[in-house]
Amino acid sequence: MDKVNLSIAIIPMSHQFGWNSSTAGLVQSSFFWGYALSQLPGGWLAKLFGGRKVLEVGVLMWSLATICVPFAAGYMPALVLSRILVGIGEGVSPSAATDLIARSIPIEERSRAVAFVFGGLSVGSVAGLILAPSLIQTFGWESVFYLFGFFGVIWCFGFQFIEGQSAFAAEYITRRPQSIGSSPVTSNSSTKSWKDVGGSLKDVPWKSFFKSEAVWAMTYAHFCGSWGHYCCLSWFPTYFSEALDLNLTEAAWVSVLPPLASILVTSVASQVADKLISSGVETTKVRKICQTIAFLAPALCMTLSSLDLGLPPWGLVVILTSGLALSSFALSGLYCTHQDISPEYASILLGITNTVGAVPGIVGVALTGYLLDSTHSWSMSLFAPSIFFYLTGTAVWLRYASSKPQNFSKSD
Numbered sequence: 001m002d003k004v005n006l007s008i009a010i011i012p013m014s015h016q017f018g019w020n021s022s023t024a025g026l027v028q029s030s031f032f033w034g035y036a037l038s039q040l041p042g043g044w045l046a047k048l049f050g051g052r053k054v055l056e057v058g059v060l061m062w063s064l065a066t067i068c069v070p071f072a073a074g075y076m077p078a079l080v081l082s083r084i085l086v087g088i089g090e091g092v093s094p095s096a097a098t099d100l101i102a103r104s105i106p107i108e109e110r111s112r113a114v115a116f117v118f119g120g121l122s123v124g125s126v127a128g129l130i131l132a133p134s135l136i137q138t139f140g141w142e143s144v145f146y147l148f149g150f151f152g153v154i155w156c157f158g159f160q161f162i163e164g165q166s167a168f169a170a171e172y173i174t175r176r177p178q179s180i181g182s183s184p185v186t187s188n189s190s191t192k193s194w195k196d197v198g199g200s201l202k203d204v205p206w207k208s209f210f211k212s213e214a215v216w217a218m219t220y221a222h223f224c225g226s227w228g229h230y231c232c233l234s235w236f237p238t239y240f241s242e243a244l245d246l247n248l249t250e251a252a253w254v255s256v257l258p259p260l261a262s263i264l265v266t267s268v269a270s271q272v273a274d275k276l277i278s279s280g281v282e283t284t285k286v287r288k289i290c291q292t293i294a295f296l297a298p299a300l301c302m303t304l305s306s307l308d309l310g311l312p313p314w315g316l317v318v319i320l321t322s323g324l325a326l327s328s329f330a331l332s333g334l335y336c337t338h339q340d341i342s343p344e345y346a347s348i349l350l351g352i353t354n355t356v357g358a359v360p361g362i363v364g365v366a367l368t369g370y371l372l373d374s375t376h377s378w379s380m381s382l383f384a385p386s387i388f389f390y391l392t393g394t395a396v397w398l399r400y401a402s403s404k405p406q407n408f409s410k411s412d
Contacts, residue, residue, distance in 0.1 A: 001128035008132040009141040025369020028234045030080040032361025034087025039355045042092030051099030062089025063152025070142035122259045129256045133249040208408040217400035222357035224393030228386040230361040244313040261325030273332035283403040291333030297326035299390035306379035340403035
């Protein structure tokens with residue numbers, strides 16, 4: 001919710017403060033400065049202090065920073081800093097949540113826990129896009145930041161209360177019959193786990209990672225996919241409002257459609273991919289097919305939207321929604337290859353590609369605003385760069401991607 005609130009509020013804020021598209025792009029991209037820089041440190045802190053504490057601090061940090069946005073809006077450096085702090089808080093949280101799940105959920109229930117927890121991302125996006133317009137029209141744009149930030153502070157108090165149950169939960173889990181291959185989880189495992197992981201981090205084969213063509217393919221594909229995703233996430237409400245002449249409420253409701261459709265596509269794509277692999281189709285081939293769909297579908301739909309075909313606004317909405325929904329095939333393509341090529345280093349590989357994948361949020365979102373001011377064309381500013389990266393990403397992925405397990409040498 002706190003990631004998408006600004007994409008709606010930026011419209012009335014720009015009118016009030018007289019911001020052009022370049023300034024609006026700068027404000028929206030500042031979130032990703034903190035988000036990109038905190039990915040790897042978040043994993044390190046979660047191992048050092050435990051995911052429970054890092055998650056709590058992260059949510060509290062970004063919630064308080066969200067509440068500060070209305071006070072800082074009239075002074076650009078303070079506004080940018082507040083959004084950077086929101087990005088830092090959100091950047092450390094995925095690693096913290098993952099660490100918490102790994103410590104407290106038995107292995108035979110972990111997949112469902114991960115799907116349930118991280119499914120909150122889509123639910124929050126939908127809820128934020130639905131609630132924000134009504135709040136803005138009734139109470140002003142400031143209310144979105146006050147209310148959403150307040151929700152986060154309340155969450156922290158609730159989380160501290162639940163923390164009191166952790167000792168019982170740990171005792172319950174350790175006394176449960178463990179399946180083969182699962183390890184007991186204890187509340188006192190943080191120190192031991194960090195020592196073990198800390199020692200292995202010294203032996204991480206960084207040089208071998210970057211000698212691998214497959215790792216470079218994953219990194220570039222992550223960058224290309226994030227360019228289209230983050231630029232659309234940030235600019236679509238404005239595009240729907242200005243280019244398609246929808247009011248604020250209509251623009252927000254239309255912006256909800258891609259994440260809603262993505263939920264359906266994700267469930268179908270994952271089942272199809274697993275069925276193909278189980279039937280004997282080579283894993284690399286399946287990953288390449290899925291990722292190619294994830295890139296070419298939005299590229300085609302953006303191309304159609306850029307052409308003057310005389311389509312009504314809702315026709316363009318259907319086309320763009322379909323393209324962005326099909327981009328969710330990436331969850332069965334790119335996002336599985338880290339585990340395919342090296343289960344041992346999958347989290348580190350994801351940290352590398354996810355850090356690079358956050359760069360488009362910094363560069364692409366701001367560049368879109370600059371190009372919009374320069375060209376006054378949504379096709380040139382929003383769609384053309386995304387199409388370029390989707391197409392080049394497809395070419396690199398088909399040429400160099402691989403899901404074959406790789407033995408990275410620790411001697412490097």
